[in-house]
Amino acid sequence: MKKDFIFVIAVFLALVLIFTDISIYETFGSVRSRKLEAENLAVICVSEIERNSEDGQLSFLSENVNLSALTARGYIYSIYKQKNNTDVYETIYGTDFKRLYKPICVRINLSEENLYFAVAPDGHWVNIHLVLVLGTLSLLLICAFTILTLLFLKLRQSNIRLAQLATLDQLTGLYTKQTAIFSLEKELDYAKRNDSQVAVCFIDMNNFKQINDNYGHTIGDAALSKVAKRLMESVRPEDIIARFGGDEFIIIFRGKNTGTDYSSTVERIRAVLNVPARLSAHVLADISASVGLAVFPNNGNCVEDLIAYADKAMYAEKERMKKAR
Numbered sequence: 663m664k665k666d667f668i669f670v671i672a673v674f675l676a677l678v679l680i681f682t683d684i685s686i687y688e689t690f691g692s693v694r695s696r697k698l699e700a701e702n703l704a705v706i707c708v709s710e711i712e713r714n715s716e717d718g719q720l721s722f723l724s725e726n727v728n729l730s731a732l733t734a735r736g737y738i739y740s741i742y743k744q745k746n747n748t749d750v751y752e753t754i755y756g757t758d759f760k761r762l763y764k765p766i767c768v769r770i771n772l773s774e775e776n777l778y779f780a781v782a783p784d785g786h787w788v789n790i791h792l793v794l795v796l797g798t799l800s801l802l803l804i805c806a807f808t809i810l811t812l813l814f815l816k817l818r819q820s821n822i823r824l825a826q827l828a829t830l831d832q833l834t835g836l837y838t839k840q841t842a843i844f845s846l847e848k849e850l851d852y853a854k855r856n857d858s859q860v861a862v863c864f865i866d867m868n869n870f871k872q873i874n875d876n877y878g879h880t881i882g883d884a885a886l887s888k889v890a891k892r893l894m895e896s897v898r899p900e901d902i903i904a905r906f907g908g909d910e911f912i913i914i915f916r917g918k919n920t921g922t923d924y925s926s927t928v929e930r931i932r933a934v935l936n937v938p939a940r941l942s943a944h945v946l947a948d949i950s951a952s953v954g955l956a957v958f959p960n961n962g963n964c965v966e967d968l969i970a971y972a973d974k975a976m977y978a979e980k981e982r983m984k985k986a987r
Contacts, residue, residue, distance in 0.1 A: 678804060693787045697766060703732055704768040704781040707739070711770055711779065729756075738762065738784045744776040763787070831905040833883055834890035842904030842912050846965050849916055853958055860958040861924050863913040863931065864972035865893070866980065868950045870909035877945055884941040885949050896934045897927075911951075912969070928955050952980040 707729060732739050740762055741755040751759045754777075759765075762782035770777040829841045837845070849860045867889065874882040886909065893903050893911060902914040913931070915924065936950040954976025962968040 682800070696783065696787055699735070700737060700766045700781045700783070701768075703735070703737065704739075704766050704779055707732065707781075708768045708770050708779045711741075712772065732781060733784075736784050737781050739782075740765070740780045741770070742778055742780060744778065746776070834887055834905050836890050836893075836911070837902060837904035839904060839906050839912075842902060842906065842914065843965055843969075845902050846914050846968070849914060850958060850963075850965065850968075860968075861915040862956045862958075862968045862972045863915070863924075863928060864906070864954040864956070864969065864976045865889075865911040865913070865931070865935070865951050866976055867909040868952055868980065868983065869948055873941075873947050873949075877941070877947070881941050881945055881947070885939065885947060888939045888941065889935060889949055889951065892934045893931070896931050912972075924955055924957065928953055952976050952983060954979060 729739060738757045738761070740753055740757045740759040742759040743752045743754055744750070745752060753759045759780060762780055763786060765780035765782035767778045767780045770779050829838060830836070831838055846860070846862065852858070853860045867885070870882065870885065873885050886905070889909075889911065890903070890905065893913065897903065897913060897915070900916050902916065904912050904914075906912045915927070932951070932953055935953075936948075938946050939949045940946050954972040954974065956962060956968040956972035956975065958968055961971040
C-alpha cells in the first residue's frame, strides 16, 4: 500500500512538472508573439508617421496617420521626446509614456531630435485569458491522470486480491487444494523429465473434532492456524504446503534426487506437530496429527495415485495410534 501511495505521488508530481512546463512555455511563447507583433506594428506606424509628417513636424498627426489598428489589437501607444538622453520623457501625443508597461520603442526619424514611438499592451504582456485556460486545462488533466492512476492501482489490488482468494486459504494463509494439485502436476512433469523424485506428505489432525466440540469454532480455527504455522516452520521455503480441506493438510517436497530418504523429514513434522499448543489464554490443547507419505515413482505415477497412497498411509498410522492407546 505504501509503494502504491508513493507511486501516485510520483505520477502527480511528474504531471505537475510536465504541464507546468508546457504552460510556462506556451505563456512565454504568447508573450514573445505579442512583443513581435507590437514591434511590427510600431515599425509600420513609424513609417506612416514619417511619410505623412509635414515638413518634419507632427502637426495634424491624428488626421494623417491611422493608429486605430493598435487600439483594436489591445495596445496603447505614445509619441514622446527624451530630453538630452536623460530619464526625462515628454509625452507629445497619445497615452502618457509613464503609463506604458515595458513598451516597445522605435525612433522616429524627423527633424526633431530624440523622438520615439512606443507601443505597449493595455495591461500586461502576458495573456491572462490564455494563462487561465492553460492552468485550468492542466489542472483538469492532472486530476484526470491521477484518478486514472488510482483506478489502475485499485484494479491491480483487486486482481491481486482475487488471485489470493483463488490460490490461498484465507484462514491459514496456505495454498488451497486446487493450487496444490496444480503444483503437484507440474512437479511430476519435471520429475519425469529429469528422473528425480517428488514426495507428497498427507497430514490429518487427530482430535480436531473434539477441539471444535469442546471449545468452539474460534478455538478450532486457532488450532488450524497453529498447525499451519508449525508446518511452515518445519519445511524448506521451496516446498509447497496447502490446506487440503477441513483439518487435512498436504506438503509437496520439491526437487529431491532419486533415492532420497524422507523418514527423517516425516519424523520431524510429527515431532513439531505433536506438542500441545496454547490456543487462547485458557485453552492448552493437543494438536497432534497423523502423517502419510507417498513418493514418486515408487508409490504412484500420477497425482491421484500419490495422494491416494499418502492418504491411505495416513489412515493406517491413525489406526495404529488408536490401537496403541
